Amino acid sequence: MTNRTDEIVAKIEGTLIHEAVRKIALGLGSILLIELDSAEGDGFPASPSARPYIRVECAWRIEDKENVLAASEDPRESMALSLNALHSQVVQEVGVSLPGFDLRISFDSGHSLLIFPVYANSQDYENWTIQTTSNEDIVSGPGRRIQILSEG
Amino acid sequence: MAGVLVPGDSVIVRADSDDGAGDNQKAGRPKSNVGQNKQARDAVRDYERQTGRKLSRCQLRQAHDEFGRHPNPRYADLIDILKDTFGD
Numbered sequence: 001m002t003n004r005t006d007e008i009v010a011k012i013e014g015t016l017i018h019e020a021v022r023k024i025a026l027g028l029g030s031i032l033l034i035e036l037d038s039a040e041g042d043g044f045p046a047s048p049s050a051r052p053y054i055r056v057e058c059a060w061r062i063e064d065k066e067n068v069l070a071a072s073e074d075p076r077e078s079m080a081l082s083l084n085a086l087h088s089q090v091v092q093e094v095g096v097s098l099p100g101f102d103l104r105i106s107f108d109s110g111h112s113l114l115i116f117p118v119y120a121n122s123q124d125y126e127n128w129t130i131q132t133t134s135n136e137d138i139v140s141g142p143g144r145r146i147q148i149l150s151e152g
Numbered sequence: 153m154a155g156v157l158v159p160g161d162s163v164i165v166r167a168d169s170d171d172g173a174g175d176n177q178k179a180g181r182p183k184s185n186v187g188q189n190k191q192a193r194d195a196v197r198d199y200e201r202q203t204g205r206k207l208s209r210c211q212l213r214q215a216h217d218e219f220g221r222h223p224n225p226r227y228a229d230l231i232d233i234l235k236d237t238f239g240d
Contacts, residue, residue, distance in 0.1 A: 025217070025220055026220050027192060027216040027217070027219050027220040028188050028189065028191065028192040028216070028219040028220060028225070028230070029182075029184075029185040029186065029187070029188025029189040029191070029192065030185035030186065030188070030189060031188075031189050031192060031216060031219075031220070033213075033216055033217065033220065053213060055213070055216060057189050057192075057193065058186075058189075059186070072185055072186070073184065073185050073186070074185075076185075118186065124190075124193065124194075124197075125189075125190060125193055126193070131209060131213070137209055151208060151209050
């Protein structure tokens with residue numbers, strides 16, 4: 001891995017591990033919107049914009065240890081129902097598969113969210129975005145690019 | 153409010169468009185979920201072009217939340233949602 005890849009993987013892990021899913025919802029289509037917050041619940045809750053956040057615009061799948069519960073081309077009702085399984089679960093481990101930046105987010109309940117980028121040569125579409133609490137976005141995309149963006 | 157946000161009052165109607173691929177399909181609603189995902193990004197980009205304003209990271213987050221709350225929006229509905237939320 002390059003230093004930059006190391007840095008990005010470390011930021012992804014540092015942002016997500018030990019955080020709990022506070023809100024999980026579908027946007028348009030199968031876009032997955034996940035808001036996390038400190039699992040410990042110490043102090044005042046962070047404002048929503050200051051919480052870690054994941055937006056998945058590519059393909060995804062939710063599994064438990066034995067079954068596939070949902071995938072991103074399922075009917076909307078079915079996807080929405082399956083999201084309940086992840087609510088309040090704490091991120092235990094994040095696996096990053098290179099070079100494509102596939103993500104496997106594992107929760108303490110034994111569930112996993114697998115995220116598969118589907119755009120490599122597109123100049124228009126992002127695969128996933130992770131917003132950190134330090135005003136940075138880690139973005140897979142457009143296409144195969146991986147970048148850290150910060151807003152001034 | 154903590155909880156699973158599901159557009160529970162929405163009636164799910166499959167595509168009113170035949171475009172399974174959904175690429176740049178702007179008249180109706182793409183059939184595939186990934187096609188609809190693309191439409192969300194296209195609508196944001198169109199809105200930014202029309203208004204000359206780039207959505208901030210927080211606004212983009214809000215835009216996706218709003219899209220998910222509307223049952224079966226067409227492309228024009230997405231643009232209207234953005235205009236209603238962020239101004240035109």
